[in-house]
Each structure stands twice: as C-alpha cells, then as structure tokens.
Amino acid sequence: MSPVVKIQDLHKIYESGEVPVHAVRGVSLEIQRGEFIALMGASGSGKSTLMNMLGCLDRPTRGTYELDGINIDDLDRNELADLRNQKLGFVFQGFNLLARTTALENVELPMLYGRHRKFSMDKIRERAMHCLEIVGLANRFDHFPNQLSGGQQQRVAIARGLVNEPQVLLADEPTGNLDSKTSVEVMGVFQKLNDQGITIVMVTHELDIAKYCRRNLILRDGVVVRDELVADGTIAEEEMQRIKAAEAAAKLTLQAKSEA
Amino acid sequence: MHFANTLRVALRALRRNTLRSLLTALGMIIGVAAVITMVSIGSGAKAQVEAQVASLGQNLITVMPGSFSSGGMRGGFGSSVSLTPEDADAIAAEVANIDGLSAEVRDRNQVLANGLNWNTNVNGVGPDYPYVRNWPMESGAMFTEQDVKSLGKVCVIGKTVADQMFPNEDPVGQTLRIRNLPFRILGVLSPKGFSIFGSDEDDVVLIPYTSHMRRVSRRTSISMIRIQAADADKVAQVKQSVEDLLTQRRRGREPDFTVRTQEELASAATATAKTMTGLLAGIAGVSLIVGGIGIMNIMLVSVTERTREIGIRLAIGAHGRDVLTQFLIEAILLSSLGGLVGVAVGVGGSQALSSYNGWPVLVPTTWIFISVAGSALVGIISGFYPAYKAAQLDPIDALRYE
Numbered sequence: 001m002s003p004v005v006k007i008q009d010l011h012k013i014y015e016s017g018e019v020p021v022h023a024v025r026g027v028s029l030e031i032q033r034g035e036f037i038a039l040m041g042a043s044g045s046g047k048s049t050l051m052n053m054l055g056c057l058d059r060p061t062r063g064t065y066e067l068d069g070i071n072i073d074d075l076d077r078n079e080l081a082d083l084r085n086q087k088l089g090f091v092f093q094g095f096n097l098l099a100r101t102t103a104l105e106n107v108e109l110p111m112l113y114g115r116h117r118k119f120s121m122d123k124i125r126e127r128a129m130h131c132l133e134i135v136g137l138a139n140r141f142d143h144f145p146n147q148l149s150g151g152q153q154q155r156v157a158i159a160r161g162l163v164n165e166p167q168v169l170l171a172d173e174p175t176g177n178l179d180s181k182t183s184v185e186v187m188g189v190f191q192k193l194n195d196q197g198i199t200i201v202m203v204t205h206e207l208d209i210a211k212y213c214r215r216n217l218i219l220r221d222g223v224v225v226r227d228e229l230v231a232d233g234t235i236a237e238e239e240m241q242r243i244k245a246a247e248a249a250a251k252l253t254l255q256a257k258s259e260a
Numbered sequence: 261m262h263f264a265n266t267l268r269v270a271l272r273a274l275r276r277n278t279l280r281s282l283l284t285a286l287g288m289i290i291g292v293a294a295v296i297t298m299v300s301i302g303s304g305a306k307a308q309v310e311a312q313v314a315s316l317g318q319n320l321i322t323v324m325p326g327s328f329s330s331g332g333m334r335g336g337f338g339s340s341v342s343l344t345p346e347d348a349d350a351i352a353a354e355v356a357n358i359d360g361l362s363a364e365v366r367d368r369n370q371v372l373a374n375g376l377n378w379n380t381n382v383n384g385v386g387p388d389y390p391y392v393r394n395w396p397m398e399s400g401a402m403f404t405e406q407d408v409k410s411l412g413k414v415c416v417i418g419k420t421v422a423d424q425m426f427p428n429e430d431p432v433g434q435t436l437r438i439r440n441l442p443f444r445i446l447g448v449l450s451p452k453g454f455s456i457f458g459s460d461e462d463d464v465v466l467i468p469y470t471s472h473m474r475r476v477s478r479r480t481s482i483s484m485i486r487i488q489a490a491d492a493d494k495v496a497q498v499k500q501s502v503e504d505l506l507t508q509r510r511r512g513r514e515p516d517f518t519v520r521t522q523e524e525l526a527s528a529a530t531a532t533a534k535t536m537t538g539l540l541a542g543i544a545g546v547s548l549i550v551g552g553i554g555i556m557n558i559m560l561v562s563v564t565e566r567t568r569e570i571g572i573r574l575a576i577g578a579h580g581r582d583v584l585t586q587f588l589i590e591a592i593l594l595s596s597l598g599g600l601v602g603v604a605v606g607v608g609g610s611q612a613l614s615s616y617n618g619w620p621v622l623v624p625t626t627w628i629f630i631s632v633a634g635s636a637l638v639g640i641i642s643g644f645y646p647a648y649k650a651a652q653l654d655p656i657d658a659l660r661y662e
C-alpha cells in the first residue's frame with residue numbers, strides 16, 4: 001500500500017526575522033497507514049515547524065509533500081483548507097476548544113466546514129456524539145470547556161479531530177499542558193484509536209510519553225537524527241492500573257497515618 | 261459550507277457573548293427607535309395640520325388685507341390697507357363658480373348673559389359662513405341675509421361659549437349682551453376643536469358683519485373674505501378672477517390684498533411640520549450612524565479577541581470566505597435584530613407618547629421598512645472591514661496568538 005504521508009527533502013526557512021531561521025533542513029519521511037509516531041526532540045529542534053507542514057497549515061520552503069497521494073504544492077489556500085478538513089485531524093497543545101461552546105458543538109465544528117459533505121444537523125449531531133463516545137465523554141456532551149478537566153478537554157479536542165474520519169491525526173504536544181495521570185488518560189485514547197487503525201503523528205519532548213507510540217523519530221536542528229521502532233512500549237491501560245493502585249496505597253498509608 | 265451552517269455558527273457566536281451582543285444591539289435599538297419615534301411625531305403633527313387645514317372648509321379661497329407679495333406686509337401711512345364689504349359684494353356679484361362667500365370682521369369682546377361674563381371672539385360674518393367653513397349648526401339656525409341687511413341684533417354662538425354662559429339651559433332664544441347691546445341667540449354651532457394656531461374655534465360668537473361694523477367695532481374695513489369655489493378644479497380660476505376684480509376695483513393703486521387658496525395655506529402650514537420631521541429624523545439618523553460605529557468597534561474588538569477561534573476554524577477547514585460571512589452575518593444579525601427591536605420600541609414609544617401627552621403620532625409604514633433595511637445596511641457596512649480582517653488571518657499566526 002502507498003504511504004499516507006510522503007515527504008522528500010523538506011526545508012523550512014523563516015525569513016520573517018532579521019536573520020533567516022532554517023528550522024527544518026531536509027527531512028525525508030514516509031508514514032504508512034496505521035502508524036503511531038512520536039516526533040521527539042529538544043525545544044527549537046523544528047518539531048512544530050515540521051508538524052505545521054505535515055498539517056498543511058504551512059508550506060515548505062523547499063521539498064515535496066504528498067498527502068494521501070496529493071501533492072500539496074499544487075493546491076491553493078482554499079484547497080488546502082478543504083484538504084485539512086477532510087484528511088487531517090488536529091489536536092493542539094492548548095486544546096484550542098471554543099470557549100463558552102459545549103463539548104458537542106466543539107466536536108461538530110469540522111463538519112460545519114468542507115465542500116463535499118452536506119450533512120443534516122441531525123446527522124452532524126449524531127456523528128459528533130459518536131466521537132464523544134469514542135473518547136468516553138458522551139455523558140459530558142453539554143459541558144462547557146471550563147467545566148471540564150484538562151484531560152477531558154483534550155479528549156474533546158481528539159473527538160473533534162476524529163469527526164471527519166481523517167487519514168492522519170496530528171497532535172502537537174497533546175500532553176504538554178497535562179499532569180502525568182491525565183497524560184496517560186489521553187495516551188490511552190490515542191492507543192485505542194491506533195488499535196482501530198487510525199494513523200497518528202504526535203510531537204512530544206517527553207521520553208515516557210513517546211514510549212506509548214510505536215515509532216519514534218528524533219529531530220535535532222531540523223534534521224531527523226534517529227528513526228526507530230519502540231521495542232518495549234508502554235500500554236496506557238496497564239499504566240493506568242498501576243497509577244490507581246499506587247493512589248490507593250497512598251490513601252491507605254495516609255489513613256493509617258491519620259489513625260495513628 | 262451551507263448558508264444555514266454559517267448562520268448557525270454566527271448565532272452561536274453571538275449567543276456566547278449575550279451581554280455584549282445585547283449592548284451592541286442597544287446602539288441600533290436606540291437609533292432606530294429614535295428615528296421611528298421622531299418620524300411618527302413629525303408625521304402625526306403634519307397629519308394634524310392637514311386635518312386642521314381641511315377643517316377650514318372645502319375648496320376655500322381667502323382674501324386678506326395687505327400685500328404679502330413683495331417681502332412681507334406692506335402698509336403704513338397713506339396706503340389704505342383695507343378690504344371693504346363692497347369688495348365682498350362685488351366678488352359675490354361678479355365672480356362665477358362661487359358656492360358661498362362670507363365677509364368676516366374679527367374682534368375680541370366681553371359678553372354678558374345670565375349674570376355671567378366671558379371674554380370671547382366676537383366675529384362679524386355673513387349667513388354663508390357656516391356653509392363655507394363646513395361647520396353645521398348643532399341647534400337653532402344661522403341668521404339670514406335679512407339680518408345682515410337690517411343690522412340685526414342676532415347671533416349664533418360656539419360650543420365653548422354656550423357651555424360657559426349657559427351651563428344648564430338651552431341658549432337658543434336667550435339674550436347675550438355685547439357692548440351692552442342685547443343680541444338674541446338664534447343657534448349654537450357644533451363643536452369644531454382647535455385651529456392650526458392652537459386656538460379654540462368654539463370660543464366664538466358670530467353676529468352679522470354689518471351689525472359688527474356699525475354697532476360693535478365701528479370699523480370700516482373687514483378682516484377677511486372667505487370664498488368657497490364650486491368645485492376643486494375651479495379654485496384656481498376663481499382665485500384669478502377675484503384677484504383681477506379686486507385689482508380693477510383699486511384702479512392702479514398698489515394691490516393691498518392677498519388671495520390664497522387652501523392648498524397654499526396647507527403647504528405653508530405643513531412646510532413647518534415637514535422641516536421639523538426632517539430635522540428630527542436627521543438627528544435620529546445620526547444616532548443610527550453612532551450605532552453603526554458601535555457595531556464596527558465591537559466587531560473589530562471581537563475579531564482581535566477571537567483570533568484564536570478564527571485560527572481554529574481556519575485550521576480545521578474554514579475558507580476565508582466562511583469566516584468573512586460569519587462575521588458579516590454576526591454584524592448584520594446584531595444590527596437588524598437591533599433594528600427590529602428598535603422599530604418595536606419606537607412604535608411602542610410613540611404610542612405611549614401619544615396616549616400620555618396627547619400628541620398626535622402617526623407611524624409611517626415606509627419608515628419601518630426604511631429603518632429595518634437601513635439598520636441591516638449599517639450592519640453590512642460596519643461589519644465588512646472587521647470581517648475582511650478576520651478572513652485574511654493566517655491560521656498558524658492566529659493559533660499562536662495569545
């Protein structure tokens with residue numbers, strides 16, 4: 001099968017500042033369907049820049065990018081928007097949900113755009129609800145973002161990323177604003193989705209988060225310096241059980257202490 | 261994206277900021293309500309003036325002493341500013357297509373009856389007067405040509421005078437003393453209300469103009485002549501004939517009279533009302549513009565504040581045009597909903613004014629359409645620039661915006 005993402009010798013040079021910044025310096029990469037990739041690297045190594053290009057939000061200065069067989073170089077602004085709408089799902093570090101808008105309406109958002117789908121409002125609602133179910137938040141559909149925890153907000157964002165059945169789900173530091181327990185929760189959702197065959201590319205600078213993925217790419221100064229499969233990956237469900245057990249134990253000791 | 265979706269998105273965005281949306285719309289509400297109220301008051305006043313002009317009579321032509329033709333009233337020593345009963349007789353005798361005519365002498369006098377006294381308008385008129393003024397008798401009858409010829413001491417009285425002097429009895433047949441002369445009351449006029457100038461038309465005693473000139477006021481000239489033309493399309497011709505006749509009777513002296521038709525009177529009277537309406541509507545229109553600027557301001561703030569939202573929308577597939585339409589529709593919704601509420605408030609307000617102050621108000625339907633369409637237009641104009649700005653944003657920059 002052809003790779004869903006195929007980039008060749010991709011470069012990005014930011015010319016906006018006083019000195020041009022060569023943020024990505026020749027990355028070539030193929031991503032197959034069903035992969036679960038962590039893009040790692042130190043801060044400033046070009047992870048976000050690469051992700052923005054993968055997400056068709058930004059154009060490369062040089063190099064080619066084919067998404068699902070389509071060369072994005074040939075597309076204009078609106079065609080890129082349609083491509084993002086249909087083939088990509090986005091999860092951002094800061095969740096980026098619309099404030100004062102219910103979880104359900106946030107998830108509906110991608111279905112309100114795009115040229116080719118013209119669903120009825122009922123259908124839109126039903127699909128959004130289904131995606132909330134996938135991330136385990138169906139019962140919170142009418143909650144506003146400020147009524148949800150960080151992990152729940154990120155799960156709503158994931159549901160929004162899924163709702164148009166994308167070819168690739170892109171996540172830039174999805175656990176960056178979360179504590180370790182909710183990070184595990186979110187990684188669990190990703191693992192479940194990946195098990196169902198969804199291709200996921202995420203950025204992280206945390207090694208233990210990268211362990212939840214199947215393939216790790218390490219970026220340094222805009223080039224891929226390592227590309228390896230994860231040997232002994234962490235399984236979120238097991239990790240969650242461990243955390244819960246630890247919590248229970250902590251509670252017990254706390255109780256014992258207070259009784260003593 | 262469908263239009264329905266854009267509408268939904270815009271409505272959701274407005275609902276998210278209900279208070280702000282309401283405050284923004286308030287500008288429009290006040291503007292439109294002001295326009296509607298002002299125009300209603302203005303057209304009410306105009307309608308009232310028109311009704312009053314109509315109440316003067318039908319196809320009416322008035323002749324007044326003094327010339328208004330060359331810069332105000334002329335007159336003074338040497339120039340005899342006068343209109344005489346003979347002028348009236350000549351018109352009655354020589355001008356065709358006249359249905360009725362009445363000379364008129366105006367004065368104010370103290371009248372006595374029943375041990376009561378009352379200061380009122382004592383006007384000398386001819387027997388045609390009630391007919392010319394379209395002013396029927398309520399009881400009794402008008403005096404006749406015979407009474408005019410014989411300088412009869414007879415009168416008819418207006419409703420106000422009747423109520424004041426004879427609160428508990430029928431005035432017809434009673435005697436009224438004017439300048440200590442007894443005048444027999446032949447009839448009572450039906451109520452007419454207020455004139456264009458705000459005076460009570462019913463506060464009047466009518467006596468034969470001859471009696472007035474000889475017995476009461478001792479004047480030699482009359483105050484005016486009222487003529488009723490036979491037909492609406494004869495008015496201009498009658499006016500011309502009257503002017504010709506009077507000019508001829510003055511034998512080359514400068515004209516010392518003015519002939520006016522009812523239409524001329526009406527247009528002069530309504531011109532003021534029109535100017536007032538225009539002025540009021542103009543002031544109200546300014547508040548509409550202020551409302552528009554308010555919307556533009558809020559939309560600009562909104563675009564800046566919602567940069568991230570715009571970034572999210574663009575990232576997940578909104579076209580620039582979708583964002584443009586969304587913000588434009590938000591602005592139009594704000595302004596036209598504001599406009600609709602403003603119409604309701606304006607209509608309600610003018611009704612309230614009318615029932616509270618007794619002002620005559622008239623809500624013109626065309627202005628309702630004009631203000632709703634106008635407020636939508638204000639929305640388009642004031643929303644376009646902010647919407648355009650939003651549509652031009654770059655998704656990455658917008659997402660990164662703090």
Ligand SMILES: Nc1ncnc2c1ncn2[C@@H]1O[C@H](COP(=O)(O)OP(=O)(O)O)[C@@H](O)[C@H]1O
Pocket residue numbers: 014015016017021022023041042043044045046047048049050
């Ligand atoms: N819009 C921009 N204009 C100029 N320089 C930028 C811009 N975005 C990122 N950079 C620079 O590009 C480099 C890579 O940044 P980034 O891709 O954000 O790294 P990472 O996400 O790995 O921290 C950094 O040196 C950063 O300063």
Ligand SMILES: [Mg+2]
Pocket residue numbers: 047048049
């Ligand atoms: Mg980054």
